[in-house]
Amino acid sequence: MWYQDPVECIWELLRNPMFQNVTKFAPEKLFEDKLGKREVVNKMWTADWWWKIQELLPLGATVVPVIISSDKTWLSQFQGDKSAWPVYLTIGNISKDIWHQASSRATILIRYLPVGKFDCFTEKAHQAMCYCTFHHCMSILTGSLVSAGTNGVNMTCPNGFVRWVWPILAAYVADYPEQCLVACCMENRCPICKVNPNHHGSHEAALPRETKETVVLLAMNETNSKDAKFKETYQEIGLRPIYLPFWACLPHCDTFQSFTPDLLHQLHKGVFKDHLVKWCTNLLTEKELDTRFKSMTPHQGIWHFKNGISSVSQWMGTEHKAMEKVFVGVVAGAINNKCVSQAARAVVNFILPYLQRRLHQAGGTPARSLQHSQNPLHGTLPHADQMTSWLHRQEAIDRFTWYLKWMREGGYEATEKIRSTALSASLHDTATAVVPAASHTPQPTMLSTNSHVPYQMASTIPAALCGIPVQKIIHNHNATQFIPAIQAFLNKHSSPITANPFDGFDLYKHITVCLPNIPQANANTHDHTPAEPPCLDFALIRTGEQNNKTNATALRGLRVAHVHVLFKLPEVYHLNTIHPLAYVEWYTPFGTLDAEMDMFVVKPSMQSHHVHGERAPSSKVWKKGEPRLDLTECC
Structure with a gap:
C-alpha cells in the first residue's frame, strides 16, 4: 500500500515560495459594513472555527486546517470493475482560489485506498468488511496527524521563520454516500445530526452527532453489549458496525461538522431530479414531459433536449443544471391546477439543501467557508499515475519547475480585497527565526469595492x-x-x-x-x-x-x-x-x-x-x- 505522510505534505505546502502571498497563518474577521454587523465568511481563516481552535492551543501555536477529500471513481465506462479511490490533501491556510486549481499543485495526492472485492465473504459481511477496510486504511494514513495535532511540530516557512504548526482536520470533502461511510451511519441518515430519516426536510433542528458518544456506541457494539438502552440508541441514530473509526483519535476534530455540502447528490439529484422531476412525471406522464422538453425554443447557452429526458441513461451535474434552467417553462400550463407550476418554480428558484441540512451550515463551521468552491460537483483532480518510481521523479521535476517559475515570475498574488490588519498568532518580521511569537489583538477588516469597466x-x-x-x-x-x-x-x-x-x-x-x-x-x-x-x-x-x-x-x-x-x-x-x-x-x-x-x-x-x-x-x-x-x- 503506497501513501505519503500528511505531515510531510503539509510541510511541502507551507515552505513553497509560490504560496507565500496567498497564505494566512491566523484567523481574521471580515465585515461588509463599518459597524461590523454583517460578517462575511468566505475563507477558512474567516470562520469562527479557527478562532475557537486557536483559544484551545498554547500561546504562539499556528493552526493548519487540514482539508481531506476522497472520491471513489470508475476509471473506465467499458470495464465496470476498474476503479480507483484517491485521497487528496490541502490546507486551509492557502487561499481556496489557489488550491482548487489543479495546475497550482496546492492539492496533493496522498494515497490510493484499496478497492477490494472481498468475494470470500457473505453478502452481509462483505459490506461490513469494506467499511472497516476504509477506516483501517485511513487510520494508517492519518496516524502522523495524531501526534502532530497533539504536540505540534516545527516547520520552516518561505520567509525563513520556524512556526509551531498544529495540523488539525478541519474539513472532509466527499459526496453524500461517502460522508455516511466516514460518519459510520446508514445512507438514509444525516451524517451530521441524529434526525429521523422520515423527518428529512423538517425545519426543526435535531441533536448533532457527537464524537465521544459515537465511539462509545461503536465500541459497545463491537463487544456485543446486551444493554437494552444501548441497542435502542444504536438503532435510533443508525450506526454501522465499524470499529475503530479513523477520526476517533484525531485531536480537536469534529468529523460530523467537517463535511462540506454535496450539491450533486443533495440538490441536483436529490431535491430536483429524484423528487421534483419524478413528482411532475407522475402528474404529466413521461411522454407529455418529453414532448414539452422537445418543444422548448432553442436558444444560445441553453440545452435543447431534442429527444426528451427519459432516454438519458446517466445524469451528471451539467445535465441537471441544464434541465433546471427550462423546467419552470416546461411544466407551465401542463394541467389546470396552478399549484404544480408554482411548486416547481419554488423548488427551482430556491434550490437549496434540505432545510434540516441548512441548519448545519452555521458561520462557525469550516464547511461553510468552503461551500462556495469545494464540493463534489467540481470533481476530483486527474488521477496521478500509480507508478511510485515515476511519481517520485515527477515530483522532483515539478519542484524544480516551481522554483524556476518563482525566480522568473514570483509567487501567486494575493486576491484578498481586504486590509491585512487582523489577528496574527504566528511570526512577524520582528520575531526571531526560531521562537514563535505570541497572539495579538484581533482587528476587524472590511470588504472594499472596486470600479469596473462597463x-x-x-x-x-x-x-x-x-x-x-x-x-x-x-x-x-x-x-x-x-x-x-x-x-x-x-x-x-x-x-x-x-x-x-x-x-x-x-x-x-x-x-x-x-x-x-x-x-x-x-x-x-x-x-x-x-x-x-x-x-x-x-x-x-x-x-x-x-x-x-x-x-x-x-x-x-x-x-x-x-x-x-x-x-x-x-x-x-x-x-x-x-x-x-x-x-x-x-x-x-x-x-x-x-x-x-x-x-x-x-x-x-x-x-x-x-x-x-x-x-x-x-x-x-x-x-x-x-x-x-x-x-x-x-x-
Missing part, C-alpha cells in the same frame, strides 16, 4: 467586417429598420447627412459586459471561447424609463431588446461617438407577471405596423437575457 470590445475590426454595405447588414442580420434607425439618430444630432443603402459600416463580432467583481469570488479571469455558432442575443438595455412594475426591483430602468448589429458610424457622417452603437429591436416594457411562471411577459414592440428598431449605445447594454417559450398556447 463593457469590452475588440480594439481592431477584422478586414472582413469593414465597410459592410447596408443591404447586406439588413439581409444577414435581419435588421429591417436599420436605415430608419440610423436616420433618426442623425436627425437627433442635427446632422445634414442622409443615410442611404450604399453606405458601408464597420461591424463588431460581439460585446462583453463586465459585471462588478464579487468580493467572495476569485477576481482572476480566464479566457473562455465557447464552441457555439454565432447568434443574435437578447439583452437588458438600461433606458432609465419609469415603470411602476419594476421600480422596487432589480429590473428598474431596464428593458428587453434583441441585439442585431454592433457597428461604428462611417467617417463620412462626421459624428464622433464615444461608444460603438448597437441596432436593437425593442420588446414591450415589463408589465404583468405570468400567474404560473412568475415571469414578466414581453412581446416585440411594434411601431406603425413595423418592429420598433432603434440604435443604442453599447454602454447601455447591461446584461444578456434568455427568453422562455410559453407552452400554454402550444400544447
Whole structure:
C-alpha cells in the first residue's frame, strides 16, 4: 500500500515560495459594513472555527486546517470493475482560489485506498468488511496527524521563520454516500445530526452527532453489549458496525461538522431530479414531459433536449443544471391546477439543501467557508499515475519547475480585497527565526469595492467586417429598420447627412459586459471561447424609463431588446461617438407577471405596423437575457 505522510505534505505546502502571498497563518474577521454587523465568511481563516481552535492551543501555536477529500471513481465506462479511490490533501491556510486549481499543485495526492472485492465473504459481511477496510486504511494514513495535532511540530516557512504548526482536520470533502461511510451511519441518515430519516426536510433542528458518544456506541457494539438502552440508541441514530473509526483519535476534530455540502447528490439529484422531476412525471406522464422538453425554443447557452429526458441513461451535474434552467417553462400550463407550476418554480428558484441540512451550515463551521468552491460537483483532480518510481521523479521535476517559475515570475498574488490588519498568532518580521511569537489583538477588516469597466470590445475590426454595405447588414442580420434607425439618430444630432443603402459600416463580432467583481469570488479571469455558432442575443438595455412594475426591483430602468448589429458610424457622417452603437429591436416594457411562471411577459414592440428598431449605445447594454417559450398556447 503506497501513501505519503500528511505531515510531510503539509510541510511541502507551507515552505513553497509560490504560496507565500496567498497564505494566512491566523484567523481574521471580515465585515461588509463599518459597524461590523454583517460578517462575511468566505475563507477558512474567516470562520469562527479557527478562532475557537486557536483559544484551545498554547500561546504562539499556528493552526493548519487540514482539508481531506476522497472520491471513489470508475476509471473506465467499458470495464465496470476498474476503479480507483484517491485521497487528496490541502490546507486551509492557502487561499481556496489557489488550491482548487489543479495546475497550482496546492492539492496533493496522498494515497490510493484499496478497492477490494472481498468475494470470500457473505453478502452481509462483505459490506461490513469494506467499511472497516476504509477506516483501517485511513487510520494508517492519518496516524502522523495524531501526534502532530497533539504536540505540534516545527516547520520552516518561505520567509525563513520556524512556526509551531498544529495540523488539525478541519474539513472532509466527499459526496453524500461517502460522508455516511466516514460518519459510520446508514445512507438514509444525516451524517451530521441524529434526525429521523422520515423527518428529512423538517425545519426543526435535531441533536448533532457527537464524537465521544459515537465511539462509545461503536465500541459497545463491537463487544456485543446486551444493554437494552444501548441497542435502542444504536438503532435510533443508525450506526454501522465499524470499529475503530479513523477520526476517533484525531485531536480537536469534529468529523460530523467537517463535511462540506454535496450539491450533486443533495440538490441536483436529490431535491430536483429524484423528487421534483419524478413528482411532475407522475402528474404529466413521461411522454407529455418529453414532448414539452422537445418543444422548448432553442436558444444560445441553453440545452435543447431534442429527444426528451427519459432516454438519458446517466445524469451528471451539467445535465441537471441544464434541465433546471427550462423546467419552470416546461411544466407551465401542463394541467389546470396552478399549484404544480408554482411548486416547481419554488423548488427551482430556491434550490437549496434540505432545510434540516441548512441548519448545519452555521458561520462557525469550516464547511461553510468552503461551500462556495469545494464540493463534489467540481470533481476530483486527474488521477496521478500509480507508478511510485515515476511519481517520485515527477515530483522532483515539478519542484524544480516551481522554483524556476518563482525566480522568473514570483509567487501567486494575493486576491484578498481586504486590509491585512487582523489577528496574527504566528511570526512577524520582528520575531526571531526560531521562537514563535505570541497572539495579538484581533482587528476587524472590511470588504472594499472596486470600479469596473462597463463593457469590452475588440480594439481592431477584422478586414472582413469593414465597410459592410447596408443591404447586406439588413439581409444577414435581419435588421429591417436599420436605415430608419440610423436616420433618426442623425436627425437627433442635427446632422445634414442622409443615410442611404450604399453606405458601408464597420461591424463588431460581439460585446462583453463586465459585471462588478464579487468580493467572495476569485477576481482572476480566464479566457473562455465557447464552441457555439454565432447568434443574435437578447439583452437588458438600461433606458432609465419609469415603470411602476419594476421600480422596487432589480429590473428598474431596464428593458428587453434583441441585439442585431454592433457597428461604428462611417467617417463620412462626421459624428464622433464615444461608444460603438448597437441596432436593437425593442420588446414591450415589463408589465404583468405570468400567474404560473412568475415571469414578466414581453412581446416585440411594434411601431406603425413595423418592429420598433432603434440604435443604442453599447454602454447601455447591461446584461444578456434568455427568453422562455410559453407552452400554454402550444400544447
